[in-house]
Amino acid sequence: xxxxxxxxxxxxxxxxxxxxxxxxxxxxxxxxxxxxxxxxxxxxxxxxxxxxxxxxxxxxxxxxxxxxxxxxxxxxxxxxxxxxxxxxxxxxxxxxxxxxxxxxxxxxxxxxxxxxxxxxxxxxxxxxxxxxxxxxxxxxxxxxxxxxxxxxxxxxxxxxxxxxxxxxxxxxxxxxxxxxxxxxxxxxxxxxxxxxxxxxxxxxxxxxxxxxxxxxxxxxxxxxxxxxxxxxxxxxxxxxxxxxxxxxxxxxxxxxxxxxxxxxxxxxxxxxxxxxxxxxxxxxxxxxxxx
Amino acid sequence: xxxxxxxxxxxxxxxxxxxxxxxxxxxxxxxxxxxxxxxxxxxxxxxxxxxxxxxxxxxxxxxxxxxxxxxxxxxxxxxxxxxxxxxxxxxxxxxxxxxxxxxxxxxxxxxxxxxxxxxxxxxxxxxxxxxxxxxxxxxxxxxxxxxxxxxxxxxxxxxxxxxxxxxxxxxxxxxxxxxxxxxxxxxxxxxxxxxxxxxxxxxxxxxxxxxxxxxxxxxxxxxxxxxxxxxxxxxxxxxxxxxxxxxxxxxxxxxxxxxxxxxxxxxxxxxxxxxxxxxxxxxxxxxxxxxxxxxxxxxxxxxxxxxxxxxxxxxxxxxxxxxxxxxxxxxxxxxxxxxxxxxxxxxxxxxxxxxxxxxxxxxxxxxxxxxxxxxxxxxxxxxxxxxxxxxxxxxxxxxxxx
Numbered sequence: 246x247x248x249x250x251x252x253x254x255x256x257x258x259x260x261x262x263x264x265x266x267x268x269x270x271x272x273x274x275x276x277x278x279x280x281x282x283x284x285x286x287x288x289x290x291x292x293x294x295x296x297x298x299x300x301x302x303x304x305x306x307x308x309x310x311x312x313x314x315x316x317x318x319x320x321x322x323x324x325x326x327x328x329x330x331x332x333x334x335x336x337x338x339x340x341x342x343x344x345x346x347x348x349x350x351x352x353x354x355x356x357x358x359x360x361x362x363x364x365x366x367x368x369x370x371x372x373x374x375x376x377x378x379x380x381x382x383x384x385x386x387x388x389x390x391x392x393x394x395x396x397x398x399x400x401x402x403x404x405x406x407x408x409x410x411x412x413x414x415x416x417x418x419x420x421x422x423x424x425x426x427x428x429x430x431x432x433x434x435x436x437x438x439x440x441x442x443x444x445x446x447x448x449x450x451x452x453x454x455x456x457x458x459x460x461x462x463x464x465x466x467x468x469x470x471x472x473x474x475x476x477x478x479x480x481x482x483x484x485x486x487x488x489x490x491x492x493x494x495x496x497x498x499x500x501x502x503x504x505x506x507x508x509x510x511x512x513x514x515x516x517x518x519x520x521x522x523x524x525x526x527x528x529x530x531x532x533x534x535x536x
Numbered sequence: 537x538x539x540x541x542x543x544x545x546x547x548x549x550x551x552x553x554x555x556x557x558x559x560x561x562x563x564x565x566x567x568x569x570x571x572x573x574x575x576x577x578x579x580x581x582x583x584x585x586x587x588x589x590x591x592x593x594x595x596x597x598x599x600x601x602x603x604x605x606x607x608x609x610x611x612x613x614x615x616x617x618x619x620x621x622x623x624x625x626x627x628x629x630x631x632x633x634x635x636x637x638x639x640x641x642x643x644x645x646x647x648x649x650x651x652x653x654x655x656x657x658x659x660x661x662x663x664x665x666x667x668x669x670x671x672x673x674x675x676x677x678x679x680x681x682x683x684x685x686x687x688x689x690x691x692x693x694x695x696x697x698x699x700x701x702x703x704x705x706x707x708x709x710x711x712x713x714x715x716x717x718x719x720x721x722x723x724x725x726x727x728x729x730x731x732x733x734x735x736x737x738x739x740x741x742x743x744x745x746x747x748x749x750x751x752x753x754x755x756x757x758x759x760x761x762x763x764x765x766x767x768x769x770x771x772x773x774x775x776x777x778x779x780x781x782x783x784x785x786x787x788x789x790x791x792x793x794x795x796x797x798x799x800x801x802x803x804x805x806x807x808x809x810x811x812x813x814x815x816x817x818x819x820x821x822x823x824x825x826x827x828x829x830x831x832x833x834x835x836x837x838x839x840x841x842x843x844x845x846x847x848x849x850x851x852x853x854x855x856x857x858x859x860x861x862x863x864x865x866x867x868x869x870x871x872x873x874x875x876x877x878x879x880x881x882x883x884x885x886x887x888x889x890x891x892x893x894x895x896x897x898x899x900x901x902x903x904x905x906x907x908x909x910x911x912x913x914x915x916x917x918x919x920x921x922x923x924x925x926x927x928x929x930x931x932x933x934x935x936x937x938x
Contacts (some may be wrong), residue, residue: 253754260747365575368743368767380780386750387780462743463771506747510736513747 252385257503259383263392265499266399267454271472272479272491273403274450277410280486281423281443284334284345289476290469291353292448296322296455297464298360301369311374314456322452326445334444335437353470361466368463395457402453403492410488419443478521484534494532566606566861568594568848569627571620571648572638572663574612577741577766581793582640582663586844588833590637593848601855609633615740617647624648628655634861635660635851637844642666642713652677656863658870660847663840665765665791666716667930670890674933677867678889682843683813685713687924688790689720691811691897695916696759696788697728699809705757705785706735707748707772709764717763717790733757738764738772745772749781760785762792770796777804793838797900797912805912808900814839814879815896815913825878826910836910846879883921887936888929892921 271293278286299321300314309317329352337344373391380387410416422429422436430436455469462468479498483490498517505516512519524532570590572582587610594606609627613620620639627633628651636652639645640663652659653675660679661669667684668674704725708714714737722732733755736748749772752760760776762769769792776782789810797805816826816836825845829837837845850870858865875883875891883893898913906912929936 250754253750256750256754257747260750263746365579380778382780386753387778387783389778392746463767465743468743503747506751510751 256386257507261500261503265496266396268479269492269495270399270454271476272495274447275480276491278447286349288349288352289451290473291356292451293455294469296452297459300456300459301464318456319449319452323445323449326448330441330444357466368465371459373460478517482524484531487533490533566604567633568608569633569636570610570638571613573640576615578640580795581838582840585841589841589844590848593845601852613644615641617644620644621647621651624651639664646673649678662843670888671930671932680890681847685717685720688811689724693721693724695897697730701759702730703757704732704759704761705752705755706761706763708737710737710739714763745775760787763790765791795838802903805900806902813895814842821878888933892925895919895924
């Protein structure tokens with residue numbers, strides 16, 4: 246690496262960390278849903294997009310600022326998630342996971358089509374909130390304050406989610422329900438309700454990522470579909486359904502991608518998938534998955 | 537018997553479909569088509585605003601020419617060459633299309649010019665920059681309006697290299713337009729004693745340019761050549777400001793529109809050098825058109841939108857003078873006359889189809905210098921048509937007699 250200047254490496258690694266926090270937040274939601282419901286949620290990118298649009302519409306039509314959007318957009322999308330789960334998804338639990346995948350893929354296409362019909366396919370820009378404007382000079386690069394905030398916010402949310410699922414009574418119940426739903430139900434716990442809440446929570450995480458992303462990327466109908474493929478690879482690398490795996494591999498792959506941009510930029514779009522292939526060869530269950 | 541019935545039913549299907557597609561009685565209409573980016577990165581600078589401009593020109597003729605009604609058909613090519621070309625072919629075959637405008641995207645415009653050549657329908661390429669449209673990809677029925685990559689490079693790149701910006705790094709849109717623009721600019725930079733240190737290609741419609749910009753910054757070049765356009769330009773310039781890249785590198789806009797400047801605001805764009813084929817505030821005629829356009833759309837026209845109006849007007853004038861919509865007669869006429877309208881003084885269509893007219897090298901004003909709405913540019917230099925586009929027809933254009 247002698248020919249590559251250190252500031253370039255540090256700069257790209259920093260950006261990799263920013264992207265990695267998005268990967269982590271999105272793959273976390275996917276992993277939670279897959280882990281507890283066994284559903285491969287292909288609509289995840291669409292919910293991410295809907296979160297960003299909810300923020301944009303809130304600002305344009307109701308004058309709700311960024312901070313309200315951060316709270317309300319995930320809530321709106323969670324309500325949508327409840328409807329999807331109650332009306333459609335729950336009927337497929339007994340079937341092969343492939344059916345859930347097809348259903349959610351269809352939902353994604355419908356959501357993107359509807360939004361495109363209403364807003365066109367070009368992007369809208371969402372302003373960076375006033376409190377988070379400006380940049381910090383790190384010496385090797387200027388880091389916009391907003392991107393720093395994204396890293397902090399998403400890592401906090403990831404840590405909280407991990408804590409809730411792995412360390413609290415609620416989380417223990419959830420995990421028990423995945424292991425043996427009938428037994429848990431026999432203890433008087435409403436498992437179907439638990440599953441609805443899990444799905445709603447998972448897609449709310451996607452919507453939250455959408456709101457966080459809105460000021461960085463353009464808000465547009467297809468913003469999720471390009472991202473969701475990478476995020477699936479992240480989940481596979483981390484181990485399907487592993488919460489910690491999703492978080493760690495999300496950030497790690499963001500960093501790997503950043504590093505690739507310095508060493509061989511042309512490969513940066515595919516490096517995540519190369520890593521996925523290698524991991525699948527040596528650890529088919531993923532880095533954190535149980536065999 | 538049963539077999540025969542089946543056969544008849546089978547044959548009737550295509551027959552009916554064919555009947556449904558019979559050309560609308562084109563003889564009593566003049567059909568103008570507009571195939572453009574109506575929803576993507578170039579929708580703001582052409583798009584619906586281009587359609588508005590065409591309609592203004594049609595209205596000037598009272599909606600008819602030679603006693604034939606003027607009809608405008610338009611569609612969104614979504615920046616996909618196959619969609620643009622197939623729609624053009626469909627209109628030429630089934631709708632009796634007489635003339636096509638638009639493009640915006642070089643890749644799409646190259647695909648559509650092939651159809652123009654095959655179907656003999658005059659095609660005014662507006663908004664696409666690739667100079668190959670009147671070079672290697674030229675046809676006798678293509679007219680390239682407003683600007684091309686050669687003119688843009690001769691404007692911006694030359695002004696900046698001569699002003700001391702000797703080392704360049706390009707951020708390039710990753711398709712025909714970006715590569716042609718980068719090549720043209722590279723020629724100008726090296727011819728004037730400058731040096732290109734590197735380039736990075738970003739896909740069309742990239743929304744986060746941060747890592748590309750860090751690559752540019754680590755090259756140590758003085759000038760950041762933005763070989764992109766539309767929202768790509770807007771997003772990359774915004775990110776360059778956000779990441780403090782503009783403190784160490786001077787951004788050079790190889791193709792920027794007034795709508796882009798309006799959207800990033802003067803605070804971000806001030807001091808930027810750019811090249812424009814037309815500016816609403818250049819003289820009384822441009823201002824008069826700007827005022828009309830503003831009254832209709834609530835914004836000043838971009839150079840492309842002005843080009844849409846001018847091209848439509850020139851075409852309809854030609855139809856009137858020639859007395860028919862015969863493509864060969866129209867093209868011969870258009871290559872003979874001088875164009876004098878709100879778009880240009882003494883412009884002319886060169887043998888290869890390039891519309892030669894003077895272009896402006898502009899500097900974006902500071903917020904303090906801007907006195908009224910849309911007062912964004914000050915003129916650094918006016919390039920004559922020959923200085924901008926070159927004085928000779930492109931030698932790579934096959935049909936031009938050497």
